[in-house]
Amino acid sequence: MTHKVLLLPGDGIGPEIAAQAARLLKACQEAGLDIEVDEGLVGGSAYDVHGEPLPAETLEKAKAASAILLGAVGGPKWDKIEDLSKRPEKGLLGLRKNLGLFGNLRPAMLYPQLASASSLKPELVAGLDIMIVRELTGGIYFGQPRGIEVRNGERVGFNTYIYSESEIERIGRVAFEMAQKRGKKLCSVDKANVLEVTILWREVMERLAPEYPDVELSHMYVDNAAMQLVRSPKQFDVVVTGNMFGDILSDAAAMLTGSIGMLPSASLNESGQGMYEPCHGSAPDIAGQNVANPLAMMLSVAMMLRYSLGENAMAERIEAAVGSVLDDGLRTADIASEGMQTIGTDAMGDAVLAAFAKQ
Numbered sequence: 251m252t253h254k255v256l257l258l259p260g261d262g263i264g265p266e267i268a269a270q271a272a273r274l275l276k277a278c279q280e281a282g283l284d285i286e287v288d289e290g291l292v293g294g295s296a297y298d299v300h301g302e303p304l305p306a307e308t309l310e311k312a313k314a315a316s317a318i319l320l321g322a323v324g325g326p327k328w329d330k331i332e333d334l335s336k337r338p339e340k341g342l343l344g345l346r347k348n349l350g351l352f353g354n355l356r357p358a359m360l361y362p363q364l365a366s367a368s369s370l371k372p373e374l375v376a377g378l379d380i381m382i383v384r385e386l387t388g389g390i391y392f393g394q395p396r397g398i399e400v401r402n403g404e405r406v407g408f409n410t411y412i413y414s415e416s417e418i419e420r421i422g423r424v425a426f427e428m429a430q431k432r433g434k435k436l437c438s439v440d441k442a443n444v445l446e447v448t449i450l451w452r453e454v455m456e457r458l459a460p461e462y463p464d465v466e467l468s469h470m471y472v473d474n475a476a477m478q479l480v481r482s483p484k485q486f487d488v489v490v491t492g493n494m495f496g497d498i499l500s501d502a503a504a505m506l507t508g509s510i511g512m513l514p515s516a517s518l519n520e521s522g523q524g525m526y527e528p529c530h531g532s533a534p535d536i537a538g539q540n541v542a543n544p545l546a547m548m549l550s551v552a553m554m555l556r557y558s559l560g561e562n563a564m565a566e567r568i569e570a571a572v573g574s575v576l577d578d579g580l581r582t583a584d585i586a587s588e589g590m591q592t593i594g595t596d597a598m599g600d601a602v603l604a605a606f607a608k609q
């Protein structure tokens with residue numbers, strides 16, 4: 251069966267890293283992968299053309315695809331758009347919500363070659379392999395009511411942090427199952443000392459635990475989790491948390507691996523359809539300079555092969571190609587270190603493709 255893959259480059263460095271992913275997809279096709287690749291507009295680049303960050307045409311294509319690969323959206327050019335619903339980020343959020351992509355997997359894995367690129371001491375991060383499971387279609391990102399309005403003569407801004415038991419249960423199951431396949435430890439991160447919504451979160455996680463007797467469940471408050479992630483990150487195996495805490499903790503975890511430019515992600519719905527994207531954003535500060543690290547994007551292709559297309563062997567081939575490029579001492583600026591060769595986005599793409607061909 252031919253799988254449909256939709257590539258959405260987006261904004262900023264999005265098109266630069268998506269170009270490397272497109273070349274990698276082509277190499278996969280040449281190696282026998284049965285896919286059809288289409289492209290679409292999302293984010294600010296879609297707004298510029300259609301006046302919408304998620305045009306109907308893009309959403310239709312996304313619904314029909316087996317998997318979506320997204321670069322990144324957003325940038326200062328669009329930050330002044332007053333109508334929040336037209337901002338680039340809404341394009342991304344709209345895709346997640348419309349496709350029901352509630353299960354966000356954000357692995358923070360350190361390539362041993364990058365131990366010295368991490369801002370932590372090498373011994374703290376050597377062998378690091380954490381999987382953050384972030385709820386992606388609920389919580390404070392989507393809760394109603396929300397808005398900015400005048401109350402008692404001044405403006406107030408408000409959002410609603412809400413989760414239903416069923417939303418907590420389904421992300422909990424993803425996390426418990428993930429822990430079963432990995433180190434069998436699950437840490438649920440909440441703020442149950444203050445917020446009712448996360449008291450319920452904790453209760454539901456506890457209720458699920460007996461169904462997964464081989465998994466050791468623990469709980470941690472989010473402030474402590476942030477501290478523990480930089481104090482002793484290897485204590486974690488799988489971490490499950492809500493939308494906003496997951497957003498923040500996954501950026502922190504990313505840096506442990508040397509650079510946010512290394513971290514891929516998968517966002518899955520109940521039927522296994524997925525969207526794959528780097529955890530980082532559109533990096534406007536370096537856009538257009540051919541210096542962005544394309545590896546998170548290229549590793550997102552590997553995650554797509556594994557989680558949506560069932561092509562584990564080819565996924566491993568990509569990951570091994572990335573490893574071999576790092577072995578060769580090639581680095582983009584964000585992961586550069588002494589004695590290594592600093593190269594640009596395109597050259598990193600070239601190197602991964604050459605290594606992929608040799609695997």
Ligand SMILES: NC(=O)c1ccc[n+]([C@@H]2O[C@H](COP(=O)([O-])OP(=O)(O)OC[C@H]3O[C@@H](n4cnc5c(N)ncnc54)[C@H](O)[C@@H]3O)[C@@H](O)[C@H]2O)c1
Pocket residue numbers: 263321322323324325326339342510511512527528529530531532533534535536541542543544546584
């Ligand atoms: N998934 C997404 O599309 C996504 C995610 C996060 C932020 N954003 C958007 O991106 C824009 C910029 O946000 P930000 O600056 O807070 O976060 P960012 O992740 O874009 O950038 C943070 C820092 O990391 C660097 N960086 C990010 N990716 C890199 C890469 N591949 N290689 C080298 N360096 C890299 C940037 O240069 C910057 O210094 C905003 O509009 C934001 O809303 C989009």
Ligand SMILES: CC(C)[C@H](C(=O)O)[C@@H](O)C(=O)O
Pocket residue numbers: 324339342343497529531
């Ligand atoms: C751009 C933004 C909407 C998005 C989020 O907050 O989820 C990003 O930060 C991410 O981590 O994917």
Ligand SMILES: [Mg+2]
Pocket residue numbers: 497498501529
């Ligand atoms: Mg984020």
